[in-house]
Amino acid sequence: MTVVHVETGMHLYGGALQVLMLLRGLAASPGRHVLVCPAGSEIAEAAQGVADRVVAMPVRGDLDVAFGARLYRVLREEDADLVHLHSRRGADVIGGIAARLAGVPAVLSRRVDNPERRWWVALKYRLYAHVITISEGIREVLLAEGLAPERVTCVRSAVDTQTYRPGGDRAWFRREFGLADDEVAVGMAAQFIPRKGHRVLVAAAPAVLAAHPRTRFLLFGRGPEEAAIRSLVHEQGLGDRFVFAGFRTDMAHIFPCLDVLAHPAYMEGLGVTLLQAAACGVPVVGAEAGGIPEAVADGITGYLVPPGDSTALAERVGRLLGDLALRETMGAAGRQHVDARFSVTAMTVLNRRVYERVLGVGSG
Template sequence: MGLRVLHVEMGRHLYGGALQVFYLLRGLAERGYENILVCQQGSRIQDLARGIARIKPIECLGDPDPRLLWHLLTIIRTEAPDIFHVHSRRGADFWGALAARLTRARAVITRRVDNPEPVWMARWRYGSFARVITISEGIKKVLMREGIPEEKISCVLSAIDVDHYARQADRGWFAREFSISPKELAVGMVAQFIPRKGHQLLVTAARGIISRRKDVRFVLCGRGPLEKEIRDQVVRWGLEGHFIFAGFREDLPRVLPCFDLLVHPAFMEGLGVGLVQAAAAGVPIVATRVGGIPEIVQHGVNGLIIPPGDVRALEEAIMELLNDGPKRKKMARAGRRIARERFSLEKMIEGNIKVYESLIHSR
């Protein structure tokens, strides 16, 4: 039996971070590691992780809920894990840091977002962990600016099951599923409806795009608190005939290859697993130069990179690719290559294992 690893992932849904944890749990189990998973009662990962981890479901309200600390202290002392790995930020990073200090466990935290923190908070939080894993070089740079020593940070890129997304587009199904004519071009966006993802910018840019091309439909996949506001904006500007709100889709491997283009006008982004999925699916991408996005989208290779917040640049980049089918095909091939070379599950799993083993051998 390999190392015993206690994981903490408190997300309810299988968004990017929780999906990465599932992939890691599965890969570790295949390699003989013993996984213990602390997760939210009733969460999606609780169901998926059965058989690859011993589940410790708990009820927790997030950042202000001190019950998480009590649960973590009890489980760490009972299970005596070789590695204590904190994955999510729904209170887990704060209470997990305190639990690590109180138990002196070999503790690792994965940082998935690139938003800056006060220096004192970053140093206290990450000072509790023996190692910080970032999912992009962009996040690593943020932590270093906050005073976290470079030698304490390991960059392990997020990953996907590339073969799961590299499939033939079923455009007949896509047309029926979303009521899109086969002659129309589909521009997708896959993101939670939250301010930093930039949905408002896309809707604003869409006004100009639709005035120049009537054969474009925008398919927005995801849920979130801003969804009603974005829907209202679309209706207010008379664009509802060109927008489809598709909700949270668990069939993205089937949906993504059918997009002609994926757009991600984010203001902040740790990496953007949805962009890796799109690249693997052979979809050219228009995205902003923030966080870890340039580690996925290479300007002029598998997509176009624009400045954040620049609506005019967003409109022109989308139009450039919509008007150039051969360029889109060339970028599609490049995207598949980049996804396979840089973002494989094997590399992500082995990267985490390397961190674990370095901590075991350092004592």
């Protein structure tokens, strides 16, 4: 079985990181796995020696017909049995058309829960033999838009629990981000875009600080809303309580040092950063939106709050900050939750099972 994987992300996080973990898992089973990715992308380098072949090529967006032609040639060169389209940008429609022209069945991974128009779903998804969603929440969105249940399978994203684990260096953490010994840290790791809910956390901050004045809020990530959120923080007089930490590649060292992770997103496919934090033993307070309820077991590994409800967010975060034993209990439960439901092995096996189902073959 020869599978061509298409991932168009430039940076090695999110979907691209999931693809790399999948390729590592698949390397232990029979078959040939080829990666098509953008020239200069981080996964192009990281996948060397993991995939059987890495083909790096220009990818210029959703309407890059030349990319489709190049992908078509790779499919023919490899005599591919199946193509797995892991990305939306530049890959889902153009990739599906290239696969159709090459006579190769396509599997699409869907990582976001934003709805699409029913007419577009009916047209676009004809290109794919099967669709994999990273959460049941996304699967329900597609079913509501008219896809047949037998054409959609949930295979949850995975977390490398050997990399993300409890036991961070808190002395380094406090030096790195300028925290005093008596301060507690509430983190949020998300792209600065409206649907991630940074404004909800800023709105919740005064109530949290009223009860726990030695709290610092650390915001990790970057994005178009960052300047607006910085301005909002300063308008609220909270500049000394917030740290804009930027995009970090060492979150596996940072997460274990947080006291609470907040994620008040309005929409979320699953929330891998929530799972990474939970694997590090950190309780999570997330909004009850998209796939977040699959990542956070309410009252067990953290809390769920209504989307946009800054009062509820402040209450739950404050409850955790005021109770070290509760944080430790929920953190340990979070680690167990991730180990049981979000392993790399399970993700690999279930993806391969979809391939075999599409091709009508058995294991081995």
